[in-house]
Amino acid sequence: MSWIVEQSENTSDVNVNGDTITCQSNSGYRSPINVMFKDPADKNGQYFWQIDIKDLDEKSGGMISVGLTTDQGFKHGWGLKAMKYLGNLSDGSSLLVQSFGNEIKKGDKVEILLQLNDKDLKMYLFHNDRPLGLAFHIQSPYPKPLYPVVSFDANGQVKISRSQQIPSRLNRTGLQFNGIEGDWKIVDYPQHPECDGCQFEIKQQDDNKNNYHLHAHVVNSLNCRLEFNSSSNQWKTSHVMSTMMLGPPEEMKREEAVSSFISNIQNLEVHGEEQLIIRTNRGEQIRLERFGKSAPSAVTQNIFN
Structure with missing residues (x-):
């Protein structure tokens, strides 16, 4: 070999x-x-x-x-x-x-x-x-x-x-998250109830507990950096990057609300590891719950053809 x-x-x-x-x-x-x-x-x-x-x-x-x-x-x-x-x-x-x-x-x-x-x-x-x-x-x-x-x-x-030591467990296992990391969905956004169900993914960057990546998807993929300032005890996001595709008007309105709320994040609090409270600098309070993603489907096309 x-x-x-x-x-x-x-x-x-x-x-x-x-x-x-x-x-x-x-x-x-x-x-x-x-x-x-x-x-x-x-x-x-x-x-x-x-x-x-x-x-x-x-x-x-x-x-x-x-x-x-x-x-x-x-x-x-x-x-x-x-x-x-x-x-x-x-x-x-x-x-x-x-x-x-x-x-x-x-x-x-x-x-x-x-x-x-x-x-x-x-x-x-x-x-x-x-x-x-x-x-x-x-x-x-x-x-x-x-x-x-x-x-x-x-x-x-x-x-x-x-190796000849084949693992006994082949099916996908979910990741275990602590703190703000993980997959979240909005369950209560009083100012924009149309955003209930929208999903977010927050990942720690470079083993730095003050730097995270935030991803959301409505019509477009929305991505930004999420940083904690220990001096002010506040969170701040970078510019929200979007894939800039057009969709149905009601979905674009929903996406605009999500993007705007992300841009104005000021405080995040985890309650009991299963709930995340996000407050914005506009006085909004959004409640999210942790959820487990379903396993991605396997690729079935013969990519060698």
């Missing part, structure tokens, strides 16, 4: 040392650098790989993604065809499922379980020992052999190993 590096101007940026691959580019990443591990899954059965992210230059904003590809699908850059995971699911160039898991970071462990039989192909994912569930489910005929593949969008180092 060995690593196969894409044939491109970037080939010399990759160093192979046994089961470990290091990518170090001094000229930046105009496209991903792809490396395939020549450990074929070519017969019916189960194949289980563990991929350890030993190093990753996260300051550059780049990422590492992992997945499975074929001899024909292994190309350089965005030409790669693969069942890929980077937090989202993709086919190597196009987004298939958003937020299937968390973005891959330095020190993470990603595991891939591939099940092959005459009927279908199933690919399960595990991220830091958390089962994410079924990611790809392709009916026969599907291409074989399949190989692990790693794509570098930043300098980093990855180690791969094959």
Whole structure:
């Protein structure tokens, strides 16, 4: 078993040392650098790989993604065809499922379980020992052999190993959140009852308990940074970024109310871990409840066709 590096101007940026691959580019990443591990899954059965992210230059904003590809699908850059995971699911160039898991970071462990039989192909994912569930489910005929593949969008180092210790739990498990982190939905907004049911996701950024990312979706995807100022004991959001698509007038009005309330957040209080009270600088008080997201559906299209 060995690593196969894409044939491109970037080939010399990759160093192979046994089961470990290091990518170090001094000229930046105009496209991903792809490396395939020549450990074929070519017969019916189960194949289980563990991929350890030993190093990753996260300051550059780049990422590492992992997945499975074929001899024909292994190309350089965005030409790669693969069942890929980077937090989202993709086919190597196009987004298939958003937020299937968390973005891959330095020190993470990603595991891939591939099940092959005459009927279908199933690919399960595990991220830091958390089962994410079924990611790809392709009916026969599907291409074989399949190989692990790693794509570098930043300098980093990855180690791969094959294991016979298949996890007993394959179904997705929910994340456990504390504080303001997690998934919330509005249950009481007296000034705008039409916003009841709107959902929010709040994630801590860079292990800093004062910095969070807030995401909401009505017609558009709304995103901003949420920061706590310990001096004033108040919260403040950055400019709310929107995907700027048009929708039905009543939904756009609903989105405008949500965006406006996000822009004016001043205080957040968690009550009993299950309720979040948000107060704005306009004197509004909005009550939200924690909820569990349903598992994303697996990709069923044969992305290799």
